[in-house]
Amino acid sequence: MNPPLAEPPATNGGTPRPTDEELARRRTAVGELGHELRALVDAAVRTTAPDATLRHVADHVRRLTAELTGGGQRVRAEIPAVDEFPGGPRMYSPVTGPGSPLAPPVEVVPEAAGLVGRCVLGIAHEGPPGYAHGGMSAMLLDELMGHACAAAGAPAMTISLRLRYHGPVPVGTPLRIAARVARTEGRKLHVDGSIATEATPDTALVTAEAVFVAPDPARLRALFPHLPATP
Numbered sequence: 007m008n009p010p011l012a013e014p015p016a017t018n019g020g021t022p023r024p025t026d027e028e029l030a031r032r033r034t035a036v037g038e039l040g041h042e043l044r045a046l047v048d049a050a051v052r053t054t055a056p057d058a059t060l061r062h063v064a065d066h067v068r069r070l071t072a073e074l075t076g077g078g079q080r081v082r083a084e085i086p087a088v089d090e091f092p093g094g095p096r097m098y099s100p101v102t103g104p105g106s107p108l109a110p111p112v113e114v115v116p117e118a119a120g121l122v123g124r125c126v127l128g129i130a131h132e133g134p135p136g137y138a139h140g141g142m143s144a145m146l147l148d149e150l151m152g153h154a155c156a157a158a159g160a161p162a163m164t165i166s167l168r169l170r171y172h173g174p175v176p177v178g179t180p181l182r183i184a185a186r187v188a189r190t191e192g193r194k195l196h197v198d199g200s201i202a203t204e205a206t207p208d209t210a211l212v213t214a215e216a217v218f219v220a221p222d223p224a225r226l227r228a229l230f231p232h233l234p235a236t237p
């Protein structure tokens with residue numbers, strides 16, 4: 007398995023590391039913006055307001071976007087100051103991130119045999135009317151299965167993901183996503199997952215089998231140049 011990662015450096019590109027209090031404040035603010043953006047996305051895909059209202063709102067949103075981009079931007083592969091990668095919070099994850107307008111977001115808790123995630127998908131996540139897009143189910147499972155690897159001590163990347171869609175996943179309904187590492191084989195982890203509703207947790211709507219690989223240390227450095235140095 008890969009060696010543990012060292013503490014992050016005290017500075018990040020000349021910027022002093024935030025204190026715990028600053029970090030907590032920032033995460034709260036990131037979560038508040040994410041929450042409002044998700045409400046905006048939901049309203050945008052459900053609205054029946056007249057065209058003039060859509061244009062008016064688009065003008066407002068354009069101004070808000072300019073306000074956010076004015077204060078500086080994170081570049082590709084840079085790890086956000088509010089995150090701890092790997093193994094800690096990822097505020098902008100499109101699945102679990104409280105700061106992401108794309109995320110349901112899923113809340114992940116450990117359970118005896120692995121992990122369980124809970125969320126409610128919205129109309130923005132729809133494929134067939136009233137049901138989740140199949141790619142959304144794949145994304146939820148991929149992420150949860152990745153978390154199961156990290157929880158088992160081996161942060162890893164998906165090399166294969168096979169899904170079976172047994173029944174459609176309803177939107178607007180509390181869901182339960184389960185993931186567990188079934189077996190490991192060197193750096194490879196074989197992981198099982200499923201999605202069901204909270205109301206009928208024993209009826210799997212989607213099942214998944216995946217293989218993850220914990221990258222070799224040299225590959226890891228090449229893929230994630232912003233990771234803190236290993237000891």
Ligand SMILES: CCCCCCCC/C=C\CCCCCCCC(=O)SCCNC(=O)CCNC(=O)[C@H](O)C(C)(C)COP(=O)(O)OP(=O)(O)OC[C@H]1O[C@@H](n2cnc3c(N)ncnc32)[C@H](O)[C@@H]1OP(=O)(O)O
Pocket residue numbers: 008011092093148149150151152153156161162163164165166192193194219220221222225226
């Ligand atoms: C401190 C650790 C940090 C690790 C990073 C963790 C990230 C997750 C963090 C936080 C969890 C949050 C949750 C996220 C969840 C979402 C997951 C995703 O969406 S991941 C994105 C989609 N997946 C990719 O983009 C991978 C693309 N593949 C690769 O980049 C490489 O294959 C990689 C890095 C995974 C492995 O590369 P190598 O160089 O370390 O390992 P080699 O030697 O190539 O392979 C090892 C074994 O696996 C087999 N293998 C590799 N790739 C295979 C493939 N595509 N199909 C079949 N077998 C494959 C090889 O044949 C080899 O097997 P033999 O030991 O010979 O038996």
